[in-house]
Amino acid sequence: MKTDGTPLIGILTARKSEGTIAGNGPLFINIQKKLISLKSQSFVFTPEDVKDDYIYGYFYSTEENRWKKKSFPFPDLVYNRIPFRTSEQEEKSQWLFSRLKEKKIPFFNPCFIDKYELYQLLKGDHILQDYLPNTILVQGHNELLDFLMGFGGIYLKPTQSSKGKGIVRIRMDGPSGIQLDGILKHETYSSFTHFWEEWNEELLKKRYIAQEEIRSAEYEGKRFDFRILAHANHDDYTLSGVGIRLSQEQEITTHIPSGGRLVPYQLLKSKEHDEFFQTIIPSVGQLLSEYFGYFGEFSIDAGLSKTGRYYIYEVNSKPMSFDEEEIEKEKIENLCRLFLQLIEESS
Incomplete structure (x- = not known):
């Protein structure tokens, strides 16, 4: 913790090819606002900004309504939001991860996940193996x-x-x-x-x-998937929210950027769905952390077949923003709670 006792969280991102800062600006601003209300601070930085004893970072000035640059000491915790796989693999990023380990600074999430590696990992778990489509x-x-x-x-x-x-x-x-x-x-x-x-x-x-191909259950004649958001809480993982994504013009993916439609979970909510989420979340979280390094959050793309069987399609290590405002709000709350929890546990 910093000398004045204020917890300091570093949000790690990357630069685009033209040199500007990449990443989810609104998320970073919302995290900062929430942390200020919890008497904490955050700043955004890239691996290139890290020097031997300090880091050039960016904080959002609510008074001036813009990002400002200043130097910060090494933070108490780093939240990895590098948005590109290639950036995460670069030497500078890997050097930074080693440096954080040396300094015993907790960080999450450690990396993007390879889909086949994920399948093999989940396949080895006696609970999760029942929810996987056949994959090669x-x-x-x-x-x-x-x-x-x-x-x-x-x-x-x-x-x-x-x-x-x-x-x-x-x-x-x-x-x-x-x-x-x-x-x-x-x-x-x-x-x-x-x-x-x-x-x-x-x-x-x-x-x-x-x-x-899983023949998906339908709502209003269109296939739907679950988008499940989870966060760590001490030694457990808990549900932060569920969104439903409905396919529209094309049936290949229900992702909203590809034309999927958002449906409130309340319309399809059931005891069986809720039990499925509660069954898979702790197992997925613990497996990811054991295998890849500490995961503080993840999202799961899952589905239900026409025959009533549940499936896990995908696990995302850097969850996209949810279009549901209440889920996004819960995400910020749970993230900031987790930041402070981890800082306290590591101090």
């Missing part, structure tokens, strides 16, 4: 063809992407044809071999997983 790493023509034939329809997802980017669905179309649908792509191939010839370089170079 795409490695060759024959294996992928067998997988597609087994399910009739599969999703192909880059292992290192988020927000639904790069996802396509392929389905058998007649005895040998293939129908491919993406957010903006719609193609038909006369055979799987023709599909493979066009796609194999992309699938192998970028590392994709193939996942069985």
Whole structure:
């Protein structure tokens, strides 16, 4: 804790290629406002801003309604919001993570998650394995063809992407044809071999997983998913909020930037849904922290099949903002509570 006794939280982000600060500005401002009300401080910084004994950071001046730069001592805790996988892998970022460990400064969340690594991790858990769609790493023509034939329809997802980017669905179309649908792509191939010839370089170079297509339960004739937000609380993980995302023009993803629609959870709320959330959240949180390093928050994309079975599709280490104001408010409350809790536990 700083010499004046005020807890100091550093929010870590990255720079865009043209040098400006990236990240979720409104989130950073809301965190700062909440922390001020809790007699604490925060600042935003990038790995390039870190010197040996101090950090150049940015704080939001509510009086002047703008960001201002000043030097800060090393914070009591770092909240990792680096928004790009490439930035997180850079030498400067990795050096900073090592430096924080040396200084025994707690930080979360430690990293982005590779989709196949996540699948293997969850598959090893006796509770979570029941909620996973069948998944393989795409490695060759024959294996992928067998997988597609087994399910009739599969999703192909880059292992290192988020927000639904790069996802396509392929389905058998007649005895040998293939129908491919993406957010903006719609193609038909006369055979799987023709599909493979066009796609194999992309699938192998970028590392994709193939996942069985789950025929999703519907609301008002459209498929829906759950977006589940969770935060750590001492040695446990608790639910901060649930949003429902409904597909609209396209059925590939329910993400709002790709045309999904927001539906209040209250409209679909049930005892079974709530029990599912309470079952998976602690197990996912503890597994992530044991395997990757401390996770203070995460979100889960999950769904319900037409047959009434629950599935976990995705876990996000850097949850996007929720469009539901009450969930976003709860997120800020829980984050700031967690910051101060961790600082107290580490001091």
